[in-house]
Structure formats: structure tokens, C-alpha cells
Amino acid sequence: EVQxxxxxxxxxxxxxSLRLSxxxxxxxxxxxxxxxxxxxxxxxxxxxxxxxxxxTYIFYADSVRGRFTTSxxxxxxxxxxxxxxxxxxxxxxxxxxxxxxNNWGDFFDYWGQGTLVTVSS
Amino acid sequence: SSxxxxxxxxxxxxxxxxxxxxxxxxxxxxxxxxxxxxPGQAPVLVIYGKNNRPAGIPDRFSGSSSGNxxxxxxxGAQAEDxxxxxxxxxxxxxxxxxxxxxxxxxxxx
Numbered sequence: 001e002v003q004x005x006x007x008x009x010x011x012x013x014x015x016x017s018l019r020l021s022x023x024x025x026x027x028x029x030x031x032x033x034x035x036x037x038x039x040x041x042x043x044x045x046x047x048x049x050x051x052x053x054x055x056t057y058i059f060y061a062d063s064v065r066g067r068f069t070t071s072x073x074x075x076x077x078x079x080x081x082x083x084x085x086x087x088x089x090x091x092x093x094x095x096x097x098x099x100x101x102n103n104w105g106d107f108f109d110y111w112g113q114g115t116l117v118t119v120s121s
Numbered sequence: 122s123s124x125x126x127x128x129x130x131x132x133x134x135x136x137x138x139x140x141x142x143x144x145x146x147x148x149x150x151x152x153x154x155x156x157x158x159x160p161g162q163a164p165v166l167v168i169y170g171k172n173n174r175p176a177g178i179p180d181r182f183s184g185s186s187s188g189n190x191x192x193x194x195x196x197g198a199q200a201e202d203x204x205x206x207x208x209x210x211x212x213x214x215x216x217x218x219x220x221x222x223x224x225x226x227x228x229x230x
Contacts, residue, residue: 035218037164045156045164045207047219059217095163099218104170106211106218107154111163 002026002110004096009115012086016119022079022096022112030054030074033099035108036081038092038117046092049081050099064090086119093117125153125208125222132228133198141193141225143208151211153191155184158205158224167206168193195227203229 008020022034036048049070051058058070069082079096093116097108125145133139143153152171156164166175168184181196191210195202208222 037221044205044224045158045209045221047209047217047221050217050219059219061219100169102170104173105152105154107166107169107209108156108164108218109166109169109175111165113163 002098004098004110004112006094006096006112006115009094009117011118011120012083012090013121014086014088014119016086018083018086018117020081020083020094020115020117022081024077024079024096024098027098029072029077033057033101034072034079035097035099036070036079037095037097037108037111038090039095039114040089040092043092048094051079083117088119091117091119125210125220127206127208127222127225129223130226130228132230133195134230135200136197138194138196139198139227141195141206141227143191143193143222144189145210145220145222146189147210147213147220148186148189148191150213151215153184153186153208153210155182155191155193156207156209157202158207159203164207198227198229200229203227 003025005023012018035050051070067085093114095114096112098110100109155168158164172184
């Protein structure tokens with residue numbers, strides 16, 4: 001059974017840092033691109049970042065580029081998101097999501113339960 | 122443009138058919154995928170590709186696409202289908218899956 005479990009959320013101060021993790025199990029983690037998607041309270045889904053299976057390609061949304069860093073450890077089946085220079089608008093539930101890519105396109109087939117990040121002084 | 126546009130809210134009578142649409146330039150090149158999200162829960166994939174359903178998704182959910190518009194159709198809507206629905210696609214450059222629609226709140230009356 002595919003499982004994605006996020007952790008590391010909590011209260012961060014403006015200008016501060018947090019590190020989120022996503023533990024993957026039930027599939028060959030090293031074969032899949034992974035993504036972070038966030039959702040501010042009462043708002044829609046916002047893609048944050050993606051990382052290819054071997055970390056060759058990493059992309060960020062304009063809203064977080066230069067402040068957030070995505071990485072992965074295929075030996076530990078783990079995905080990470082380091083959040084720096086936190087802003088109030090970074091307050092959201094952060095989901096990790098597995099990206100499937102096949103003849104039928106690309107999509108997020110499995111999601112974690114999310115971890116809440118609150119940025120406040 | 123790398124934006125996807127959805128109607129904010131749609132309603133349907135129980136047992137009737139409803140179509141939720143998603144418009145964007147990237148849809149001329151790339152398939153949309155659709156996600157259902159109920160309050161307090163993570164999104165769930167319901168449609169991907171041309172018209173494919175993951176295991177466990179009822180066959181009342183279907184997808185279609187024409188030009189710059191992708192559609193999610195629920196034929197015979199059930200009370201449990203009341204949720205937010207989001208479309209997603211690659212951005213216009215095709216580099217990543219970084220584009221979500223704003224979401225459609227579906228109410229089943």
C-alpha cells in the first residue's frame with residue numbers, strides 16, 4: 001500500500017525557518033518524481049515544487065523560489081522541503097504528492113495527509 | 122498563459138448530471154487531471170489522461186476535453202460527491218505540473 005506521511009509542520013516566525021519531511025513507503029520511491037502542494041486556509045491548491053526521481057530537475061513556484069529548497073534521499077525513501085524566510089502567506093497545509101507520468105499524461109496519484117505550517121509572531 | 126480557470130461553484134440535484142469545466146491554454150497541449158477534496162481531507166485523484174479513472178473511483182465520473190477546455194462530468198450525482206474539485210495540468214512550457222485551477226465547489230441538492 002502506497003503511503004506518504006508528512007511531518008515537521010508547526011509554528012514558525014516571520015523570517016524564520018522550518019523543515020518538512022515526507023516519508024514514503026509501499027512503492028519504489030526512487031522511480032518517481034515527487035511534488036509539494038500547499039493549501040492556505042479556505043483557499044485552493046497551490047503547487048509549490050517538484051523534484052525528479054534522481055534530483056536532476058527541481059522546480060519551484062515563483063512564490064517560493066529562492067526561499068524554499070526541495071530535496072530527497074532515495075536511500076531513506078524521504079522527501080524534504082526546507083522553508084526559509086517565512087512569510088505570513090506561507091501559512092498552509094503542505095502536502096507531498098507522488099507524480100505518475102505515463103502515456104495518459106502526468107498526474108498526482110497519491111497524496112499524504114498534509115502537515116500544517118503556521119507563520120506568526 | 123499558465124492559468125486554469127474554473128467556475129467557483131456549481132450545484133446539481135441528486136441523481137442528475139453535472140459538468141465541471143476547466144479552461145486554459147495549456148489544455149490545448151496537455152491532459153488535465155481532476156481531484157476531489159472533501160473538508161479536512163487530502164485531495165483524491167478521480168480522472169487522469171483522456172478519460173481514465175483510478176481504481177475505486179465510481180464510473181459515474183468521466184472526463185473529456187476539447188480545445189482549451191477540459192470537463193469533469195458526474196452522471197447521477199450522489200450526496201457523497203459534494204466536494205471541491207480541482208483541475209491540474211502542466212504549465213504551458215510543459216516543464217512541470219505546476220498549474221491548478223481555482224477549484225469548483227460542488228453542492229448536491
